[in-house]
Amino acid sequence: MRNMRYLGVADMIALIEQLGIGNVLKGMAAYIEEDFRNWPDFDKTPRVASHSDAGVIELMPTANAELYGFKYVNGHPGNFRAGLQTVTGFGVLADVATGYPMLLSEMTIATALRTAAASAMAARHLARADSKVMALIGAGAQSEFQTIAFKEIVGINRVQVYDIAPEAIAKYRRNLAGSGIEITVAGSAAEAVQGADIITTVTADKRNATILSDNMVSAGVHVNAIGGDCPGKTELQASILTRGRVFVEYPPQTRIEGEIQQMPEDFPVTELWSVITGATPGRLSAHEITIFDSVGFAIEDFSALRYLWDQVQATGHGQIIDLLTTPEDPRDLFGLLSKPEAA
Amino acid sequence: MRNMRYLGVADMIALIEQLGIGNVLKGMAAYIEEDFRNWPDFDKTPRVASHSDAGVIELMPTANAELYGFKYVNGHPGNFRAGLQTVTGFGVLADVATGYPMLLSEMTIATALRTAAASAMAARHLARADSKVMALIGAGAQSEFQTIAFKEIVGINRVQVYDIAPEAIAKYRRNLAGSGIEITVAGSAAEAVQGADIITTVTADKRNATILSDNMVSAGVHVNAIGGDCPGKTELQASILTRGRVFVEYPPQTRIEGEIQQMPEDFPVTELWSVITGATPGRLSAHEITIFDSVGFAIEDFSALRYLWDQVQATGHGQIIDLLTTPEDPRDLFGLLSKPEAA
Structure with a gap:
């Protein structure tokens, strides 16, 4: 029985x-x-x-x-x-x-938890080891989970948050009061990314948007691209993807659902699992841009x-x-x- | 909410x-x-x-x-x-x-119920309208559900049951005591089909077996073939399938899982739904053999x-x-x- x-x-x-x-x-x-x-x-x-x-x-x-x-x-x-x-x-x-x-x-x-846990686990392999500041663009349903995961797993102690909706920011700050994370509210996405080691994009709009433009991404940054996760929904200007290495969960799915849906079918990607086994190197230098194009996998x-x-x-x-x-x-x-x- | x-x-x-x-x-x-x-x-x-x-x-x-x-x-x-x-x-x-x-x-x-309901619904379209006697080969987990469905939906009032396991027969009789169905126990499958209007095969062994051989199927019979429902599991001698028309739920699935896995890929079948809409005739005469090759569909x-x-x-x-x-x-x-x- x-x-x-x-x-x-x-x-x-x-x-x-x-x-x-x-x-x-x-x-x-x-x-x-x-x-x-x-x-x-x-x-x-x-x-x-x-x-x-x-x-x-x-x-x-x-x-x-x-x-x-x-x-x-x-x-x-x-x-x-x-x-x-x-x-x-x-x-x-x-x-x-x-x-x-x-x-x-x-x-x-559980999905919000696992998405945040996977993001932070990937960042631990891909972001600079001394990363302390995260830009967070989008303060919706997943934002607090991402924040706590990056604090606990990556060691982030400061978040620079931006959202078009003031009530989303207010909710985010209220939920994380007393969490020990320093939160500063930015007036724009461009302001949020100033001095950030990691940029997390987690906006909700279902369209091809440019939440993060090329000029906003500095050398050495790790981009944790969460929100571009289905056909017709992207957040990154395509040219960002050619400036660093792009890490994905499962290429056949990410090519349809991820940021790389904007790129040709043979656009080169690195499978995250091969970084974890050690078969492929993760971050190559303090100046490299790394991008985790996350779509969520089974x-x-x-x-x-x-x-x-x-x-x-x-x-x-x-x-x-x-x-x-x-x-x-x-x-x-x-x-x-x-x-x-x-x- | x-x-x-x-x-x-x-x-x-x-x-x-x-x-x-x-x-x-x-x-x-x-x-x-x-x-x-x-x-x-x-x-x-x-x-x-x-x-x-x-x-x-x-x-x-x-x-x-x-x-x-x-x-x-x-x-x-x-x-x-x-x-x-x-x-x-x-x-x-x-x-x-x-x-x-x-x-x-x-x-x-619920699956036992829907399988029996689908069988009886198909038989109402395919069996002779005056069908009263059903041979039941296999007295396992689905046997009582099939029996009650054929009584309620088709009008069967007598079942001639055979199983290799005497304890299965005992369980079947015990469960249907007082159900108003006349049950006779046959000493063999060949004895069970004597005089039957409908033959239901619902055995459990996962192998290509010959539960029902060609000589056991008389003119005018409807065969309700339930047990042959996955690759490597069939109950009917292949030649039976060429003696009448074979009705199926969904041909791409039945060709893999059903009795017709024994037949060439282009073996002609009739889709049950087209009988129900009236697009295709069901039973053509009192002498025709009809076979419902059921595998269970979503x-x-x-x-x-x-x-x-x-x-x-x-x-x-x-x-x-x-x-x-x-x-x-x-x-x-x-x-x-x-x-x-x-x-």
């Missing part, structure tokens, strides 16, 4: 508050790094997308020899007008040996689910649910109906 | 017992028939399979203009030895307009989820779960953490 664990939003919040969000981000980053190190062992299926006029619903599966995971995620730009999340999601982790799902988890908060969700599974087992958070039948005799499924007391 | 409904095993059993299993099967058959009638409107993605030495885990998505559904299903032949189900599953129904999932349902019982799961969604709304069965975040301000995801009382 197997049971399945459910980690809903309330459980997720309780788990994060028990462990501390900094520890959760560090833990997820370590799991992501481990899975990137074992990248060739993964079954990397493309996302399965169902498009409509209103948006897209996607399933993102991946597996290694022991575990299978998938995430359900939608993207509906018009949801914001109805007071709904543009993106929601949930994930499932299953046992490859039996095919039984083990964990069902909310993945709206293996990062897998790592997040794997981390969460280990934490719910260790802490007892999450509830047992009866999503799976557990008949005494597997051939007697019907017997569950005629003996309701066996449920 | 949107909530999501969870229909676990206990809720599913309670729902079936309130509505009556005959009504559930008839209801699902009507929903399947409606969706088959609108077949061209569906986005028909192939299954996404992840194979291992132990088995397979699959995601089966489909969508029309209003609703999106997918099923997670595994197939692990060795699970039986560990007292686990060979096949388990769950499904999700979502709103295409917002991408928000609405229903999470167990789909082990649209049938979609129909089942759609039916269940309507029933949980009407009855109140199922629980509200917090799989999705509902922040007051969608841009303030982080605010859920710092204000846990808002959860």
